Amino acid sequence: MSEYLIRILKDKIVGELPKEKREIYEHVINMEDEIAEEAATAEEFMVLLKSESAYGRAARYFNMTTADLLKTINQIDREIGSLLEMKLNAVRWKDCTELVRSKLKVDRDQKIFFLSIPK
Numbered sequence: 180m181s182e183y184l185i186r187i188l189k190d191k192i193v194g195e196l197p198k199e200k201r202e203i204y205e206h207v208i209n210m211e212d213e214i215a216e217e218a219a220t221a222e223e224f225m226v227l228l229k230s231e232s233a234y235g236r237a238a239r240y241f242n243m244t245t246a247d248l249l250k251t252i253n254q255i256d257r258e259i260g261s262l263l264e265m266k267l268n269a270v271r272w273k274d275c276t277e278l279v280r281s282k283l284k285v286d287r288d289q290k291i292f293f294l295s296i297p298k
Contacts, residue, residue, distance in 0.1 A: 189263055192262045274290065274291075
């Protein structure tokens with residue numbers, strides 16, 4: 180499946196989360212993304228994450244313990260993953276090449292698809 184389509188569906192799912200879950204998730208993801216930009220390797224990312232007490236700071240921001248924040252993030256990740264899988268299974272691609280080719284000038288080496296994305 181297209182990474183672009185997965186990103187669209189995931190963003191839609193995150194946008195539909197309850198406000199508190201969405202804010203926690205987006206805050207942590209943005210924090211991790213900022214640290215990832217600084218890190219050259221996965222190992223360096225983990226070192227920076229720990230040395231900057233990133234999850235501890237995020238937990239304090241939301242008046243939570245670090246353990247509660249991590250538990251919440253894991254639960255949200257599982258929820259997003261489950262919803263994403265359901266949506267991906269509901270996506271339908273319909274090859275409309277011949278129908279469109281008869282109406283428009285479409286190169287022989289091009290394919291035209293109709294993409295049905297679930298709500």
